[in-house]
Amino acid sequence: MTPLTILLTLSTFLFTLGLLAVLTRRNAILILVGIELMLNAANVNFIAFWRYGPPDPDLTGPLFVLFSIAIAAAEAAVGLALILMVFRHTRSTDLNRLDSLHG
Amino acid sequence: MAEALHPYLPCLLWWVPFLPLLAGGIIAFLPNRHGRLASKVAIGALLVSCLIAMAALACALKPVAEGEPYRLATSLTWFSYGDVALKVGLVLDPLSAAMAAMVTFVALWIFIYSVGYMETEARFGRFFGFLSLFCGAMLLVVLSNSLLLLFMAWELVGLASYMLIGFYFEKPTAAAAAQKAFITTRVGDLAFFLGLIWLYRQSGTLLFYDHGHGLLESEVLHSLAGAATLGGLAVSSATALLLLVGAMGKSGQVPLHTWLPDAMEGPTPVSALIHAATMVAAGVFLVARTYPIFGIGGLESVPLTAAAWVGGITALYAALVALAQTDIKRILAYSTVSQLGFMMVALGAGGVAPAMFHLIAHAFFKALLFLSAGSVIHGCHGEQDIRRMGGLRAAMPKTFITYAVGMMALAGFPLVFSGFWSKEAILHGAMNWPGGYGPFLLAVSAALLTAFYMTRQVLLVFFGSPRQPGVHHPHESPPVMLIPLYVLATGAVLLSIVGTPIWPWFEEWIHGGSATYHAGALMHSEALRLIGLSLVIVTLGVGASWAVYRRGSTDSRAPDPLAGPLGGLWKFLEQAMGFDSLYDKAVIGPLAFVAGAVDALERQVLVPLMAAGESCIKGFGRWTGASDEQGLNEGFNSLCAGLQNSADSASLSQTGRPQGYLRAIGLGVSVLLIVYFWLIA
């Protein structure tokens, strides 16, 4: 049980929990919660490999995490803005009811 | 003062032609109601360029070395393509300095004169615009150091003359005259252009003086002389002939002279400036400028003999026709043609100096005559037919005096007038011309006739009793028109000083020598003989004319006293020997015929041919459309229908619920990965 494997298992379970949330949740906002979890799982992986993996002088791991945090924030902002716009239009955030986009 | 100015001369020289062109440009932008301002701009510009020209003349006065005339040639690259550079530039040598000074001086007084003459004219500003444009172009012709620049200015001068002749464009005759002038000079210009190109191809340069490799410098001249053309004729003489044809077009020599008399449609200052002093002289100047090319084969080389004979014939022809003219300005026009013929004879037989001296003298007194004629017309409120005038001596004494001075200078009254000395120099040259006495005889008879028709004109216009009481009380012209007349008159007289054999300053100056004063020159036998001959000619001409027209009938409709005895010949002369009708028949007729033939061909043959082609294409189009409609489309539609149905069934899987899609993706990925691991494990 090296620290690396602990962190990897942690990120795996985090990812699966996030995926589960995304697939089962009916409220659009909580899907965003799932997405955040998945992103964080990836971040944990990066930091784990940076910290316990082969030595990496120019910090590619942490920097990648930095960028992914920024992108995640941006994504959350736009996602919520969209959800709110849809909510203003259809008065509901229930995903199953927003199924007008089909063949 | 000359030395002080000398270093600035090269760029200062450019201002001489540039200022009038600039004034022309500015006037073009001035609205018509600012006529006064336009005239001020034009005169101001010309005044400055005249001052510079005078200063340049002062600089050019003393020759650089014995036998070597003063020459200051500038050249700048107009544009270069590849390694070849087209150069243009200006040259200041006695020839161009004298011409520039004369052109600017005469033009200046003509401008001042036309301020008065054109006062009532609506398009006052426009007139001055064209005049300054013309002066600029003429100065460029005179000063140019490159044949190309000279040709461009030549065209510009042609354009300016077209615009000025056609100034009263509402009159159909003026428009026709302008067009005629432009086209006939264009014929001459074509030959000139061919000569230019041939010279350029042969010598590789178009600059006259270019530190040794210029067109007129020995090195190129020898190469020109050396090269022979098809008829065994040296290239230099062939090109010289072409240049001569160009000069004939512009200076109105016999075959191409018809436009000059008709050019009298333009206002009188125009005739004075362009068709007396400057433009027509451009042809002569061209030959003078390129004289080295002409004179390669010695004095009786082919081009020079051609020039002499052409000049002689023109002089005699024009003098004869002038006898029978009744319009005051047409007489002077024909007299100009004959004087140009004289200059051509001078060039052919006597070399550059006598021709240039006669040109400058002629410019002064012919401008004087035209302006006085203009003041006569102005006084008689537009009347131009001398048969209706008469006895104007009392009504317009000042104009009469100036007119008389002009007439005497033209006719060659002895000793005092420049005309006499310039004609004497020409006759001197023609006499001991190695190529025979033909041109000499022609020149002598022309001189006789000149004296005759000039006195006829003076008698009919100023002496006798007014034939047309209806010419309602002619009045003297205002001082603004008279002062130029006085100036030109004094000019015509004073010029004789520089041309007499006693002190042949002008001739020496042209050839770069130093003029020595030798009093006894007149006493030489040969000079005496010539002077005597001239005296005889003048007295004969004036006496005969005086005898015929002394009584002068009081009835304007009465036939001319000469008409009776000459009868048919008189009518023939009056129609200018039928050249116009000859041209109509010989040139315009066939052209019209050819145009008609081509039009007929096109209408009868080509149009039906096109129609046939069109119909068969339409047929082919209809056929392909039908086949495409039935065969192709139906098959394709059925194929699409099949696709459509399968697509509909497939679209059922799209429920629109994003989570459904995600689940599908998740399953797909995991199945793939499992298979992948199952395979490699």
Add this chain to the structure above:
Amino acid sequence: MSLLDRLQQAAPALWSPEWLPRLPQRLVEILLQYFGAPGWLVTLAGFLVAAATVVAVFLSGFALLSLVERKTLARIQNRIGPNRAGWFGILQPVADGIKMLTKEDIVPAKAEWFLHLAAPILIVVPSILALGVIPYGREWVPVPLELGLLFFFAAGTLTELSVFMAGWASGSKFPMLGAMRAISQMVSYELPLMISALGVIMVTGSLSLPAIVAKQAGFHLGFIPAWNLFTPWGLSAGLIFYVASIAEANRCPFDLPEGESEIVAGHMTEYSGFKYALFFMGEYLGLFAISGLGITLFLGGWQAPLPGLGCVPSWLWFFAKMVVVIMSYLWIRGTFPRVRIDQLMRFAWLCLIPMALLTLPAAAIWHYVGGGLLGWLTTVPLLLIPWVILTVLYNRRMAPATRTYTFAES
């Protein structure tokens, strides 16, 4: 070694006034080492004691401040203020404390009891975390972190979540609305706060607060201290920081969330008793923290204002400046009218943030130009012109219509 030798060995400096605030921590550490405690235990105990001193100092400050605030406000409004409890009202904070403790702690039926309880705690915790990082004296930095400033802002962001929890957990509409307004205000004022701090970081080149204070040592022209405030960009960043700090601490002109007259007590309406007191303690500690940061960033932390004052302990200067800044807050509370929510938002987004963004290049130019006269020449116009334009533009919109006073004819 015996305890006494250990104390001597800890060097005479320990007893100098400079070390006074660190004294308890050092004593405990020496004692534990004497008694042979394991390494991590010693540091743990040391930090606990340091935290204790910080909390003690600022709690007493909180008590004092609540009294001073009510006194100064009273004096501004030309009344006496609390003077019943104790001599001149000294014991008033004690009285408030007792009142808060004895009051019944009501939890509304629809409230989420756990979040309702967690909210006040989570309000106080970040302020204390933030207080722990600020360097109070040359020797006294409770937790000298390399990323001190970043830690401060990270802790600061926690307050929004806790305000939300307070607002939402109370179940009723007023706290919800109050929480929304409070969050939107704090979010939009956090931005100028951080960006103006960015200027200081750029110039000093490090995130650790002691380094920032160290950089501001020394004097220009003999008597002007080299604090950041006396540089052009420092002045503008300081002004923005000052205004934003008022908003962050929900102080007077921006005290919309718990504006008594409008929305009862905002997200604190459903709280009573000690939880309510915790909210106030959180607010005041937040005030101390944010003004402490302001001082370290712009007023040169514990640097002495005039040369030659070496003998005075450095932390005294820090608390003197703290008093001045706090008094200015009170002064503003006494004089400024409350700002409407849209004016507040517009002021943040249209005036403060652009200006804060503008101080960054100014600071950069100042840094590369070397900060002399040339620095002043280039940065002053760069900052002055937008300040003037923005304030002029902004005043025209914000300025209330002139009031016409009608006096009753006597």
Add this chain to the structure above:
Amino acid sequence: MVWTRPIGRIGRIFSLSYLSMTPLLILSPLILLAALGAVWKARPVHAALLLALSLALIAVLYLTIGADFIGLVQFMVYVGAVAVLIVFSLLITRPGDEAEELARRPRSVVTGLVCTLPVLWVLVHVVSRLGNLPAGAVENPVFSVAHVGQVLFTRYAPAVLVVGVLLTAVMIGAALFAREPGKKPQCPSDS
């Protein structure tokens, strides 16, 4: 004038050796529990708050590992901003009907699990085979903010610019989306 040597790493406060696994072992289950709660909790606000808690714990994990800059940034961005954003939007949309959520729970969970379990199996399979990674772990990882800054603005400068543009675009986009369509944002003071 000397200021006490900065302890530097937050993790070092408790002078724990970075290699020890105790903090990892304590924190991982907590994170997973919070994440499970975030996924499972019926009440949306509770789910969001639990997400905030799990993200905060992940930040603490980063701090203990030694990447304190990343930990603080994670804390600021996720807990401070994203969690607040999610909670804020929950506040606005106020999804109330947990009952129906609970009623339909079993069916959706089953379908969810059917899709998630294979993914989990694959991940576990991959992780278990990793085994032989070189243990390059070092006692005190080099991680100073100055180094981050220096690398960020030299090697990753274009990436920083792109992210900057992206964030501005997102801000403007979100502001546009949030606007009432057609109406300029009216504020009472203007009337």
